[in-house]
Amino acid sequence: MPSPVISGSLLRLALLAVTTLILLVGLAFATTNAIAREAPIFLVAHPEVTTRWLNRDTTRAIFAMRQRTWPDGQAVRVFVLSNSNPVHARFAKEQLAAYPHQLQLAWDRMVFSGTGQAPDRVNDQEEMRERVATTPGAIGYLEREYLDDSVQVISME
C-alpha cells in the first residue's frame, strides 16, 4: 500500500506550494502598495524653461520622443534613468501610464525609423538633477528628497 502514502504527501506538498504562492503574491502586492504610497515623483525641468505645466498626453509624447519642443518652441532634452531603475518604472507607470518596456520599444521604433532620437541616460538621481539643472530645455524626474532650487518642478494636469 505505498501509493496512498505517496499521494498523501504529494497532496500536502501541493497544499504547501499553493499556500507559499498565495503568501508570496500577497507579499508582493503589499510591497507594491507600499511603494505606491512612497514619496511621489516630480516632473522637473531646467530653471529657464517657461512652461509651468504639461498635460499627461504631452508629457507622454515628450518622453516617448515624439514631441521635440516645449509648447513655447524651445528644444526639449529628455533625461531618463535606466529601464531597470525602480524610480524610472514608477515614473513611467504613475505619470505616463506606460511600462518601461513600452517606452523602450517606442524609442527603438523612433531611433531606427528616422523619426526621432533616444533620450539621454543618467545613472542616478544626483546626475539627473545636475544634468537637468545645467542643460537648457531639459526635462526629467526626481523624488522629493532630491529636489532643490537648481531645477524647477513642472506641474502635471
Place this chain on the structure above:
Amino acid sequence: MIVSKSFRWNECRAIAALISGVVMGFSAHAQSDEHVLDTLQVHGFLSQALIITDDNNFFGHSSRDEGSFEFTEVGLNVSLRPHQDVLVAAQMLSRRAGGESSDVEPKLDYGLIDYQMVSNQQRTFGVQLGRFKNPFGFYNQTRDVAFTRPSILLPQSIYFDRTRSLGLSGDGVSLYHEERLATGVLRAQVGIGQAQAGEDLRSTLRLEDVPGTLDAKQSAIGQIRYEHDGGRIVAALSTAQAKARFDSSISEQTDVSFRFRPVVFSIQYNEELWSLTGEFALRPTKLGGVENRWVNDVTGESWYIQYARRFASEWQWLVRYDSLTSNRADRNGKSFEESTGGNVPAHTQFADDLTFGLQWTPHPQVMLAGEYHHVDGTGWLPIQDNPDSSATSRRWNMWLFQLSLRF
C-alpha cells in the same frame, strides 16, 4: 545592372538633399546655438540567425544538415537636430536573407529631414522630406530591427519578403499629425514618393532571367492610428499603393506593369505582462501585360493573431497563428494548379503558420531568441530559395535561433 544604377542615383539624390539640409540648418544657427553637436546620436544593430528546416529552403539552404546562416541584418544610423524643430536622420542597412552574397552591400534605408512645425499641448504636426520608411501595419517601419520585433520572423503573411522592396520606403514627402483627444491620441501619416523595386520583386514576377528593366513608379501610403488610454488599446488602418513597370528588351516577353494596393487593419491590447495583437490585410495585385487570369488580377488575404507574454523581467514567450491566402477566389489553390497543367502545386497558394517563440534579453543591448514554425503551405516561401515549386513540400517545419546586438 540598370536597376542597381538607378538605386544608386536615388540614393545620391537623397544624400545630397540631406547634406544640403544639414548645411542650411547649421548656417542659420551657427551663431545662436552651440549645442547642435550635443544632439548628434549614432545607433546601430546587428543580428545573425541560424535557420534549420526539414523540407523547403528559407533564407538560404536551410534544409541542409548544418542549416543556413544567411540571415544577417546590420544597421548604422546618425541623427542630429540642427534647429529645435528639425531632425536630420539617415540609416545604412546591410541585409542578407538568402539570395546572393552581393545583397549585403549597404543601402540607404532612410535619409530624411523632419520639420516639426507645430508642437504644443494639443497636437504636433510635421513634414518629412527625403527617403522615409512607410508606416504600414504595426511593424513595417522597423521590420529589419530585431529589437522591435516580437519574434525573429515577423508574421510572414503580411511582412513577407516577396514584395519587400516595393513597400519598404518612399523617396518623396510625408506629413504626420498627432492630435490629443479626451480619451486618447489620434495619429495620422500620409506620404507620396518614388518606391523601389528590387530583385525580390523581379523574382516574384518571374522576370529574373528576362532581359529588361524593372522600375518603380510613384507610391502612396497612409496610416491612421488611435491609441486609447495611454496605449492600452491601439488600433490602426494603413493603406498603400505601389506601382512598378518592367520594360522588356526582347520580343518574346511583353512589357509588364505591376500594381499593389494593400490595406491592413491592426489592433493590439496591452497589459503590463502581456499583449494580444492581430492584423488583417487585403492585398489586391494587378498585372498588366499578362494574360493569365490566375495571376493578373488577384486579391490576397492575410491575418494573424498573436499572444506575447513577458516573464521574469528578461524573458518573453509568444504564440501566433498566421494565415496567408494568395487568391481569395481560389483559397485552396486547386484552380491555379489546374491552370498550370499541374506544374505548380496548389500549396504554393496559401500558408498557415503556427509559431512558438522565446526571447531572452540578458542585457539591454543583447537579445537571444529561438522559435519554431509549423507551416502548411508555401505561400510566402521565398522563390529565390526554392526556384522549382514542384519540388517543395506542403507541410514543413522550421527552427530559428538569433543573436542580436544594438547600441
